[in-house]
Amino acid sequence: MATGKDIAQKLFDVVDRDMTFMHICGTHEAAIARTGLRSILPDQLKIVMGPGCPVCITPQGEIDAALDLAAKDCIISTYGDLLHVPGSQGSLESCGGDVRIVQGIHKAVEIAKKTDKEVVFISVGFETTAPTVAAMLLTQPPQNFSILSCHRIVPPAMKWLLEQGEAKLHGFMLPGHVCTVMGYREYDPFPFPQVVPGFAAEDILLSLPT
Secondary structure, eight states: OOOHHHHHHHHHHHOOSOEEEEEOOHHHHHHHHHHTGGGGSOTTEEEEEOSOOTTTTOOHHHHHHHHHHHHTTOEEEEOGGGGGOOBTTBOTTTSOSOEEEOSSHHHHHHHHHTOSSOEEEEEEEOTTTHHHHHHHHTTOOOTTEEEEEEEOOHHHHHHHHHHHOOOOOSEEEOOHHHHHHHOSGGGTTSOSOEEOOOSSHHHHHHTSOO
């Protein structure tokens, strides 16, 4: 089986022009950063980050909606990453409301079971996290529990990037976890080279034009 070093050498042999590929997955970026993968690529070959973090692309208006709920004496529960995202009037961290960090929707439901206050879970994520939230809602959580859905799906983000005409890309690395849940048929309409790599360094290297 080819090693990462073997695959990287093959890239040096075949890459003869500037090429840029975009991944749309935070786990891919973590793997690339952890292994220092960019440092062994030919100078002409770039891997750039796409909209792979649902927290980072949460619109200001949705943060404002969460702030409004906090001002109405609701208990706000969400992931720690979301606390620092700014709305037009501040962030959840600085709002002075009852904002609690949880590991997931199940922890938010536990909070609701122990209080009479309205507990709102600010639910962010792509296609991979939505099923867990939906499954919990089907279990009939307490009446004082609700969610503010800030979920996103990946294809519209890709479509927008391509329509801008500014991203000079030669292909997409599709999000592995999302494609595991949804398949990749929804990406077929894009007339653009695409691949679904694994998360090992060798898998990512093999997804490039060797």
